[in-house]
């Protein structure tokens with residue numbers, strides 16, 4: 072596979088075309104941002120960690136029947152993905168009250184929700200990614216009602232698989248964000264990344280934050296925290312291989 076010109080540069084990764092027009096080359100960046108770019112820092116080692124964590128999770132989800140864009144990890148900081156037409160929605164699933172949910176509803180963090188809640192945010196930097204409902208999604212022609220049902224179904228399935236996976240490594244999946252794209256034939260498929268940048272993970276034993284809240288809330292250094300998440304995932308995969 073040949074790396075060609077830069078297609079897109081985001082806050083945490085760059086995407087390049089390849090000699091195959093259905094395949095993109097993703098390079099993770101040593102950059103961390105929060106508050107829609109209001110906080111921004113270079114963080115050596117983050118690219119490697121997120122690329123490896125995301126790759127492991129997308130591979131795991133594929134084994135659980137969740138189709139996604141991931142093809143293969145090329146190096147510590149690079150991976151190949153299938154090109155998708157991204158739906159500009161952040162699909163958030165919450166198991167426990169935290170973050171903007173707690174603020175918006177005036178609910179303390181840490182309350183277990185009776186059933187997982189799916190939320191949509193419109194990906195538009197200039198509007199600050201507003202919280203929107205199904206009718207807004209349809210009005211903006213981001214997805215049809217049938218597609219909205221599919222997005223929710225897949226998001227909840229992903230939640231079940233991820234909650235189970237993280238529980239095995241003593242992490243509680245509080246909430247997470249995923250993004251979806253359409254394949255050439257119009258099917259909805261998981262895309263983007265899943266890492267401690269896009270999930271809230273609380274240690275089941277110590278209750279410590281094991282995710283980007285460490286950066287957002289200026290609690291400490293994210294590198295050792297993300298490394299610990301990767302180590303636990305690697306340990307689990309070694310145990311599963313019976314080594």
Ligand code: TMP
Nearest residue numbers: 169170171172246247248268269270271
């Ligand atoms: P929130 O509580 O700030 O709405 O975040 C919910 C989840 O979504 C949390 O796990 C972090 C993740 N998230 C992103 O990955 N990207 C974003 O831009 C935002 C706002 C949240």
